[in-house]
Amino acid sequence: MDKVLIGFLSALWLGILTSISPCPLASNIATISFLSKRIAHPFFVFISGIAYTLGRMSAYVILGYLIIHSIFAIPQTAQFLQKYMAKALGPILIIIGLVLLELIVLRLPEFSISQKHHNKLSEAGALGAFALGFIFSLAFCPISAALFFGSLIPLALKSPLGSIFPLVYGVGTGLPVMAFAIMVALGTAALNRWFNFLTKLEYYMRKATGVIFILVGLYYLNAYWLKLI
């Protein structure tokens, strides 16, 4: 039992270490700004924070499962994700940024799922946050690859409950965003009488988020394509 607990804590700690390593830190900052654009609606920020973390957890669990069960080989998977996902991230972030700034207008097809749920989820940005978490997790950089493939996976392979480790690790990597979402949920609720001000703030936050996404996108674009700095 102790061994299992130590394993879980190690997985969580590795996740936290990952969350503050350069690439995931940049993506977490982008996500925090993404959540901030709904700052006047603490419930939405909170839900999106959870959705983002769930997105990260799902990506790691799927990847972990495929590796632990030897469906994917570690070196090839690791090199592929580092080479192509991180390369794709720059253009993706820049496009999202341009959409947020309304410089590009996206017309997404309407899905015929329950309208009530659809509205709530899309208003909360939960689906978007989930997708962000999923994509960001798969964009591995050297340090995050060392932590996931070199530390977490060997740890998971040694434990009978190893398949759950990527799940715990996912929670750790999303912790800064979760902490932010909880703080906003608690903090903004206390500032309820400032609602008008916060609603105004949302407009600017949306613009700021667009700029931050473009900046983070440029960071990835430079790192993987242009190599100017």
Add this chain to the structure above:
Amino acid sequence: MYKKALLALCIFGFIAVSFAADKPSSSKVVAYYFYGNYRCPTCRKLEQYSREAIESNFKNEIALGKLAFMAVNIDEKGNEHFVKDYQLYTKSLVLSLVKDDKEIKSKNLTKIWNYVGNKQKFYDYVTEEIKNFLKEL
């Protein structure tokens, strides 16, 4: 005619023997630092520390051809096989023990990632591991 042929054979034999004597030892330790096209600041530090630790602590071994440091870009054509050979998942420092042109064993020094924040510990770790490999030459 026979004399000429014998003389030619002797000269050829002499040249062959001298070349063999000049050939560097085919047994050595190779320290590979594997990187890719994307080079993060920490990755550059890993390469710099590895190079420094090796070049400053093993001057004699390098001069004698017993130890070599090589930085290899795995994204370059022809180097892809290293990924499979050494099961690489990120930037890595790998020691390879070669005897009579054959690799006997190798080790991925994965702890370089733990020590990259502490130069001295990094040097000590790499130096110790290389010493262990050199013992087996």
